[in-house]
Amino acid sequence: MKWVRVCRMEDILPGLGVCALVEGRQVAIFRVGQRLFALSNFDPFTRANVLSRGLVGSKGERLYVASPLLKHRFDLESGEYLDDPSVRVPVYAVKLEEGDVWVGVPVSEAAKVGT
Amino acid sequence: MLRRIVVVGNGMVGHKFLETLRSRTSDYELTVIAEEPCLAYDRVRLSAFFEQPRPDLSLGTYQQYQAWGVRVINAKATGIDRERRVVQAEDLEVGYDILVLATGSYPFVPPIEGRDLQGCFTYRTLEDLTRIEAWARHSRKGVVIGGGLLGLEAAGALLKLGLETHVVELASHLMPLQLDELGGRLLRRKLEAMGIGVHVSKSTQRIEARGDRVAALRFADGSSLEADLVIFSAGIRPRDELARQSGLKVGERGGIVIDEHCRTSDPHIYAIGECALYQGRIYGLVAPGYEMARVLAEHLTGGERTFSGADLSTKLKLLGVEVGSFGDAFAQTPGAREVLYSDFGKGVYKKLVLSEEGRRLLGGILVGDASDYANLHNLTLNAVELDNPEHLLIPPVEGRAMRASLPMTARVCSCENVTKGAICEAIRSGCRDIASLKKATRAGTGCGGCVAMMGDVLKEELLRLGEKVSDHLCEHFPYSRRELFDIVRVRGYKTFEALLRDYGKGYGCEVCKPAVASILASLYNEHVLEEAHVPLQDTNDRFLANMQRDGTYSVVPRIPGGEITPDKLIAIGQVAKKYGLYTKITGGQRVDLFGARLEQLPHIWADLIAAGFESGHAYGKALRTVKSCVGDTWCRYGVQDSVGLAIRLENRYKGLRAPHKIKMAVSGCTRECAEAQSKDVGVIATERGWNLYVCGNGGMKPRHADLLAADLDEETLVRYIDRFLMFYIRTADRLQRTSVWLEKLEGGLEYLREVIVEDKLGLAAELEAQMAHHIQTYRCEWKATLESPEKLKHFRHFINSDAPDDNIVMVEQRGQHRPAYDFERETLPLPLATGVKP
Incomplete structure (x- = not known):
């Protein structure tokens, strides 16, 4: 796991997401209150890098982001597509340290999201 | 170690097998060998490839x-080495425990002279279509050999590509497998009316060349037909070459022999779809292929389901003509009686085939109007006893054809094999709309032809359950939008939180x-x-x-009212050029600039604002445009200045957010060139003033606007529009256009007139004041954004x-530029599908 500092906490408004470039990957980071979540920015249904621009919602206890294109919903914690758990987007480790937001990505695979 | 399943072929049926198997188990290790350079796509809708925008036909994604x-x-x-249980795929060897052949079929090309000339094509894969599209650019006249279902699809494609189009059929009428002589004749008439040349009873003997290119077709009767492009659509043949080479049992005329579990003569090898031969028969439709996929997936996971043949009924829309053929369409059952209804003037032909005693429906043919297909097909499948089956063709009294309530065993969705009982079950366990029913039962996810019927079943069942559908947001x-609006307005809430x-x-x-x-x-702006x-x-x-x-x-x-100066038009062009944007004229008389990246938007708007433009709110559920005709400014028929009024209205209501988008138009005379009666608010000039129309709609469900008040002066007109818009904003549901709103409004147009014109509720002053507040507080959203570093x-x-x-x-x-389609990208991105949360 490699940790990369991406921005300050105050750069992300509560309830919104931002996209960070981390070791060649596009990572969508969401802030809900003081909690942070990180998942791939790539919407597998529309094949566009847009998840960070989606609306954050809740279904029961689960928090999710609804893709801005066709509103497919992905669980913020597991990356699971809510309507079919066999589809998942990658999730990443994320932490807050002295006001800085850090994202952790696996080091072994150099795979890159997008072309 | 997991047992290994290798699937050869990734067409619709191969895909369905993987999907069904994975929904039942994760026990097998799965490999698919796919010949085409992309994953499974919807071959049934292949002709949609030529539509604009080009639809995404893919069924499977690499991600999934x-x-x-x-x-x-x-x-x-x-090749297959059955001894070692290995499939050869070019220079790879893939071992299997279970092998599934889903290799499909190939188009049959009759062995005639000239079949390999340049300009000859088959019609089956995306690659075929791409090549046809390229060749069509330099062609004038296209001919399809084969007037069956697929051939007519191909003819439709040639028509879309702008070619003079001809269809050649060996039989005496079109679609000989589905239609009888009379039905085929009506279909021919309809195609001819579209400009398609139809040539029946023609046996193509050879294709003549000009150099190495197609020039003409020569028929057995000596006649000929010129052509620059030829598509062969003379049937399909199973792709059974792998099975043949490896010694599996195949049929005399091709096809891999399977039993009721889809097993071939080798117990480790199965075959499904168009390559399989069950009891001497190849099934060239997707529904039986899907059924085989499901049977096999169940068989491999301990299920009992078996394949026992399939219904070959079809309903489709060919070039806009509805055609249906079901059951014993050719009355081959001993004693069967035929009942016909035919009106070539109206373009309708219907035939029902009845049992000997005349009480049961055995099959039928529909051309020109197949709206009753689902009902009739179901009555046939379920052998429903009928008192007067002929009333299905001609109802005894004015009104709808009789519609018997279907038995619970009736199959509503043929593609996914879902019964009415299964749908009712899903409704009882909580489904309340089509989307959730689709998800729960998969009904309606194939061809989609049964969706309307699903809606009927849903309504019927909810009614039976005595339920009211919740209007909670x-x-x-737990409130409707209207209730929330009142809560926010009366209690003065300023934030969502x-x-x-x-x-x-x-x-x-x-x-x-x-x-x-x-x-x-809407309230605070x-x-x-x-x-x-x-x-x-x-x-x-x-x-x-x-x-x-x-x-x-x-x-x-x-661009208020659609009026624009040459300088501003040039400025738009310059911005588009500077940022490499695709430009298109919109239906609302303005210009749309496509392809801007997120980070370019502020720069583009800085340039547009410097040239004197404002935000057009095309992105908002808000007032879009006020379209206008040129009116008495130029037009010799015009009686009022429609452009001037349109500009004043657009500037008055710009930026107004509403439950849905709002469109308006102003026409300068009764000829109505601005199409005001298709808008939420339409104004038409009269000799004495303006007529105000409301609640019209184009779009998905067109509705003519209703006249709310006539011969108004401009001041009154504007007051009424203020009240009308605010009343709509207060009371409509979320995403409800004015047309639907009015239809749901108790008391309808009369009540609306009482509220707006007669001020029955005493609300008028409040509504007008609210509008005045909006107008005073209007600011261009983009200008305000550019002034705010926080927002930027x-x-x-x-x-x-x-x-x-x-x-x-x-x-x-x-x-110009447009986004690439998936198949145009050199390499498909392969993002990681599953991540690990540490």
Whole structure:
């Protein structure tokens, strides 16, 4: 796991997401209150890098982001597509340290999201 | 170790097998060998390839396959070693425990002279279509050999490509497998009326050449037909070559012999779809193929389902003509009686085949109007006893044809094999709309032809359950939009958070957040990107632009009334050129600029504002445009200045947010060139003033607007529009256009007139004051955004880099740029499907 500092906490408004470039990957980071979540920015249904621009919602206890294109919903914690758990987007480790937001990505695979 | 299943072929049936198997078990290790360079796509809708915008036909994505744990090998399978249980795929060897052949079929090309000339094609794969499209650019006249179902699809494609189109059929009429002589004749008439040349009873003897290219078809009767492009559509043949080479049992005329479990003569090898032969028969339709896929998936997971043949009924729309053929369409049952209804003038032909005693429906043919297909097909499948079956053709009294309530065993969706009972079961366990029914039962997810019927079943069942459908906005607010609007207005809520705290629960969602954002904007008109509001905004409002399918945006500056100076027109052109944007004239008399990346939007708007433009709110559920004809400014028929009024109205209501978008138009005379009667608010000039029409709609469900008041002076007209718009904003449901709103409004148009014109509710002054507030507080949203560093922060793709999104790939088309389709990208991106949360 490699940790990369991406921005300050105050750069992300509560309830919104931002996209960070981390070791060649596009990572969508969401802030809900003081909690942070990180998942791939790539919407597998529309094949566009847009998840960070989606609306954050809740279904029961689960928090999710609804893709801005066709509103497919992905669980913020597991990356699971809510309507079919066999589809998942990658999730990443994320932490807050002295006001800085850090994202952790696996080091072994150099795979890159997008072309 | 997991047992290994290798599937050869990734067409619709191969895909369905993987999907069904994975929904039942994760026990097998799965590999698919796919010959085409992409994953499974919807071959049934192949002709849609030539539509604009080009639809995405793909069924499977690499992402999904990875999530299913399916290894994809893009190669041609070249041999099977049954001893060692290995498939050869070019230079690879893939071991299997179970092998599934889903190799499909290939188009039969009759062995005639000239069949290999340049300009001869078959019609089966995306690659075929791409080549046809390229060749058609230099062709004038296209001919399809084969007037069956697929041949006519191909003819439709040639027509879409702008070619003079001909169809040649060996039999004496079109679609000989589905239609009788009379039905075929009516279909021919309809095609001829579209400009398609139909040539029946023609046996093509050879294709004549000019150099190495196609020049003409020569028929057995000595006649000929010129052609620059020829498509062979003379039937299909099973692709059984792998089975043959490896000694599996195949039919005399081809096809891999299978039993009721889809097993071939080798117990480790199965075959499904068009390559399989069951009891001497090849099934060349998708529904039986899907059934085989399901049978096999169940068989491999311990299920009992078996294949026992399939119904070959079809309903389709060919070139806009509805055609249906079901059951014993040719009356081959001993003693069967035929009942006909034929009106070539109206373009309708219907035939029912009845049992000997005349009480049961055995089959039928429908041409020109197949709206009763689902009902008739069901009555046939379920052998429903009928008193007067002929009333199905001609109802005894004015009104609808009789519609017997279907038995629970009736099959509603043939593609996915779902009965009415299964749908009712899903309704009883909580489904309340088509989307959730689709998800729960998979009904309606194939060809979609049964969706209307699903709606009927849903209504019937809900009625039976004595249920009222809830109008709550979502799980977070137990109120309708109208109730929430009143709560916000009366209690003076200014933020979503406070409203949620007092009247809702949970965190909110993509339904209630934008709905409340819209209510707040309608009432207070604060900037939608203020810190408290920005997390609520839907896709387009969030960045004040319209998101397109690749994540780029389109930009629409306001052009009030559609009137624009040459200098401003030039300025738009210059901006488009500077940023490489695709430009298109919209239906609302303005210009749309496509392909802007997120980080470009502020720069584009800085340039547009410098040239005197304002936001066009094309991104908002808000007033869009006020379209106008040129009126008495120029037109010799015009009786009023329609352009001037349109500009004044557009400037008055611009930026007004509403439950849905609002469109208006002003016509300068009764000829109505601005199409005002198809708008939410339409104004038509008279000799004495203006007529006000409301609640019209184009779009999905067109509705003619209703006349609300006649011969108004401009001041009264504007007052009525103020009241009308605000009343709509207060009382409509979320995403409800004025047309639907009026239809649901108790008391209808008469009541609306009482409220707006006669002020029956005493609301008029309040509604007008609310509008006055909106007008006073209007600011161009983009101008305000550019002045705010806080708001501008959102407009970049990466928070930590200035790089653009490298997944955005453009290709050239007709001198401009558009986003690449998946198959045009050189390598498909293969993002990781599953991640690990540490």
